[in-house]
Amino acid sequence: MELADIIVKFVLVFIIFAISLVIAMYSTYAERKVAAFFQDRIGPNRAGPWGILQPLADGGKMFLKEEIIPTNASGFLFIVGPSLAIMTACIGSAVIPWGQKLTIGSHVIDLQVADINVGILYVFGVVSLGVYGVMIGGWASNNKYSLLGAIRAASQNISYEISMGLSIIALLMVTGTLSLREIAEQQHSWHWNVLYQPIGFILFLVCAFAETNRTPFDLPECETELVGGYHTEYSSMKLGFYLFAEYINMFISSAVMVTLYWGGYNYPGMDWMAAHTGPALAPLIGVGVMFLKIFLFIFFFMWVRWTIPRFRYDQLMDLGWKVLIPIAIANIVVTGIVITLINR
């Protein structure tokens, strides 16, 4: 690898991190505005015009709050918990293809940090690692409510990972590759995978809600039963990290869903656009389209949160084990039969 390539990769990593953090910041603002809209309120409007400086004010508040480590907490792990949560949230973005290859002059820039040939499995691995932040933090707090939240998070993640994996298997049978770049390229213009795998997409969506601990699956921090759940004992920026990790997870899982099922950076009429705008501008329009889709998904996450009430814990387990897994297996069987019939 040449030095120029390495610098380009570093710049790309930096940009993606910055974008993830800014989107996570403004997701908190968007969430409050969306909630206000659904509840016929105004929402934050004091800091700056329309309240757009609200996330900065919140961040400042988080940093300046007193840092409390409970006496009986296990000190080191208490800090490791939120650090791990935000780290696992951030590393998922490494394999997502953000756009087609960008050509500027003679330089070809790949808008993806790492094109590894097991991309989907990497995302899956990072998602399953995400639960450690919650578990370690909840256990280290040495608080019954935190521990219950951590245990709920663990069992919920394991249960929903199974149906998530099974829905990915059906998708892999259609695409025939594990590389996210190739999956994105196969969905050229309007051949989006959601048209071939609608049930698989719905399964994946439900599991993504469960894995990111969003309502209706936010049992680990269910405040009506567990005070604050796994982050009951946390204050200051360590609490901020947990909340931030949730929003970054939301952004990354939206990006993964867009790439796997909704065509990634592809859109109908992209060939016409490429012919008329040139090789430097067309990929950037693709990136814009991808982010538009991601924002729609983030809005969907919020829409669901402010519409549907939380599940009861036994309902959550029933849904995971008795509904989603049988549907996912049936989906694999049907996909296999259809592929065999078409290829004959």
Add this chain to the structure above:
Amino acid sequence: MNIFYFIAFLSVFFAILVITAKNPVHSILYLILTFFTFTIHYILLNAQFLAIVNFIVYLGAILVLFLYTLMLMNLNKESEPVKANFIKIAAVIGGGCFLVTIVASIKALGASPAVILKDPSLGLVKNLGKVLFNEYLLPFEVSSVLLLSAMVGAVLLATKDPKTV
């Protein structure tokens, strides 16, 4: 090669911490780190698929379950049973004998020549799939059906009404 020695040192180091840690939860956390270094070993061997599967299955599922169970059991110093002295002495003698046997057998074996793979890209998912589905199709399919039937059986047991069993 230097990376290998560094990672191998870390593996052994964390493995020792697993058994010396006083707190069972800390012990599991060290076990997680040990398995993470195994993942790096697989990547060094150019076995990307094995690395990521090790990552998902061990780090993402099995050790989460371990941690989950240990957190529920609430083991701590106060509730730990105190072992009798003669058991400790017996354990030390037994462990010492095992160590002597291991060292002696390794000494008798001598160093094996380094294995050089004919095809270094064997561990990539495409080649691995070809090997599995061409040469080992039957055992592969049988084991996958076995695993699937275990899961289906678990779900079936859960959905059944306890009164009718």
